[in-house]
Amino acid sequence: MTNGSRPPRENPDYEPQAAGRSSYLFIGLGLLVVAALVIGGFLWMNNKTYPPVDDKVLAENASFIVGEKTAPETIDVFEDFHCEHCRKFEEQSGAAIQQNVVDGKIRVRYHMLNFLDKDSGSGDYSSRSAGAILCVSRNDGRDVFWKLHSQLFEKSGDDLTNQQIADLAAADGASDQTRQCIASGELVDEARSMADASKQQLSNSTEGQVATPTVLLAGKQVENIMDGTAWLDKIVAGQQPTG
Known part of the structure; x- marks a missing residue:
């Protein structure tokens, strides 16, 4: 480093922002959907009926x-x-x-x-x-x-x-x-x-x-x-x- 200059930022256009409430809401909804699919699949498998052998x-x-x-x-x-x-x-x-x-x-x-x-x-x-x-x-x-x-x-x-x-x-x-x-x-x-x-x-x-x-x-x-x-x-x- 010379002349007391400061190193440039890797991406001067990047500005980190705190996650808003809507972001957390979407994440929460996504987790709920995944959980519902897993539980639904489990219940479907356990309640599936099979016809008699022909x-x-x-x-x-x-x-x-x-x-x-x-x-x-x-x-x-x-x-x-x-x-x-x-x-x-x-x-x-x-x-x-x-x-x-x-x-x-x-x-x-x-x-x-x-x-x-x-x-x-x-x-x-x-x-x-x-x-x-x-x-x-x-x-x-x-x-x-x-x-x-x-x-x-x-x-x-x-x-x-x-x-x-x-x-x-x-x-x-x-x-x-x-x-x-x-x-x-x-x-x-x-x-x-x-x-x-x-x-x-x-x-x-x-x-x-x-x-x-x-x-x-x-x-x-x-x-x-x-x-x-x-x-x-x-x-x-x-x-x-x-x-």
């Missing part, structure tokens, strides 16, 4: 159905091929489910959801693998379905191409028509629509708490499905392991 919709939108129509019990299994918990569920209960189907004790409607699409590298793996299963459903039997279903869960952390899925299906005995259907992604959009419809019915049953894997019995959620096969034993025994 069994017809579940039947029409199952990706694959196995078991006799005359089986004593029908269960709905909701899974996502990109779901690690579903992989564990398949490892624990898959063989037992199959055996009880073969024995005529249960009928199973599999619903392949796709809300984990966003977590896959391709952004649509759940939908594409669900579309593949739908191709099997249209052209092949339960043995091909069970083999591919199990293999896709073994590779649940992968992001297979349609052709790779088709190759797996071919090794499982799928028909040429099925392989072509999978490789071309022919039924992916239909699988998405079916997943949306199934997801809505699951949401109706669980009051919006949608997750995979989930099992429904007569529209109600079955408890403790990740704790071995006791849940299935109870169903076969005529008990109701639901909440």
